[in-house]
Amino acid sequence: MSQVSEERDERVEHTPQPEPADQPEPGGQPEPAKKDSRAGRNLPAAIGVGLVLGAAIIVSLLTVRFIFIGVIAIAIGVGTFEFAGVLKRVANIKVAMIPVLVGGQAMIWLAWPFGRAGALTAFVLTVLACLLWRLPGGADGYLRDISASVFASAYLPLFGAFAAMLVPPEDGVGRVLTFLIAVVASDTGGYIAGVLGGKHPMAPSISPKKSWEGFAGSMVAGIVAGILTISLMLHGHTWQGAVFGAAIVLTATLGDLVESLIKRDLGIKDMGTLLPGHGGIMDRLDSLLPSAVVSWLLLSAFVPA
Template sequence: MTKVSEHQDEREGATEPGRSPEPAKKASRAGRNLPAAIAVGVALGAAILVSLFTIRYLFIGIVAAAIAVGTVELATAFRRSAGVRIALVPVLVGGQAMIWLAWPFGMEGALTAFVLTVLVCLVWRLPGGADGYLRDVGASVFAAAYLPLFASFAAMLVPPADGVGRVLSFMIVVVASDTGGYAAGVLRGRHPMAPSISPKKTWEGFGGSLAAGIAAGALSLVFLLDGMAWQGVLFGAAIVLTATLGDLMESLIKRDLGIKDMGNILPGHGGLMDRLDSLLPSAVVSWLLLSAFVAP
């Protein structure tokens, strides 16, 4: 799972109040290696498309692998920046169980694996004593919910007969939201949306995300899932909202940890977690809305 453009809170074109943009940096307002970011995004997108149009269940394998890497990145960032120790082994193993059990057993399988993971995390931390017990267990439960549990909803998009269309609709709207926000933010971004969280995210960028996401949602629901245009409008608007909130939530996490990126595995992107932030909550909302709008 990936975005095609820069992380929105790094990339949108707003300048801080009272500060003029430097002409020398105009060509790279995102502050990253944009060609490398685009190349990585295209490569990851191609891998997703190949999986969907060959053996669609391979998409679940891509999700599982991405979540495993993202979990390691999150655990490493917590440990190095805040001294918080996520129970990595239980969260990794339990996370894979959540994603793969969501395929044959749906919500029941994912939630059962999640509850068992929480129980194991509680026991796993016992030998470390009382100092920091609640902090470490809380972080472990957070990691198990934020990554694999949310991602299991993306896996649950695959099994229906029209599963390819469901996954594509989800991915297309998130990418459209990201691209629309990037373009509008760079061209028109002037008014910060949440300056205390992400100073470079602008209302103009959000407007671009909303316009692109709604258009993509309407087209996807009509042409990929035989849905109604109004359903696509609601779907697109909801995914833009959750994608934006996902960006803001991860920005808060990174700000709290005092880091810029969760990792450096992807050239021009940072860590894989920096690409999953908007996708994870959007997967949950996609599954909920598509289950309501589209006949199984």
């Protein structure tokens, strides 16, 4: 026993000890540690980037509204690069980049003059091009790569094409703003309610910071935004605005959870680093993309062009 004790003492004596923490100068105060917000964001940077993006969108809509389709096309193109890059880097999944990029732009721009027919035709041709593009790579990983390519084509440009289809009608500015304001209200209401009173996790295994209190805040803010925008900008009924707002909250939340699952599956925190305080473009498109589809469907039914 004494030999074991002596060996243990010797190991302890020769074990490197951690350096003592820096002490403040006499009379000085230790520098406070920087704290992230409860939502896990660099809040000042996130607000600043959000204001810049919002200003760019509003300027495009209030000058030549069709410029907004170009904004969508650029965002989808960058998001596609981010998504494909992460899949290649983390999981060695190879998206058929050229067909998805070219086909994605075709979906968005053909949705302008031809509507659903243009977007869906471009999507089908993009899938066929992906099948052909991947053939020279052989059988190893073929199904995996094609599945990722088709998913990327549907999740980004096809969904984005529905946002582009909001623009052409005479009241297109009001339709786009109704869609965007509802999504922003959902995000903002959920953030405030979650920070102030979030206690009950909504999906702890997917997104630990998302709470039922935050979801309730999103629902209240989204419904109010839907009622105001549809009533004032599109001259619809109050009940239509309430239904629209609630539906957008559901799709925005679904989009956020889906992207959280994708990132957890890949073992990453953000899809990119382009937008300080937000991550990448994909990290901002998560709630917008599925909401664009539902916005077009409901606004087409409630307020026909």
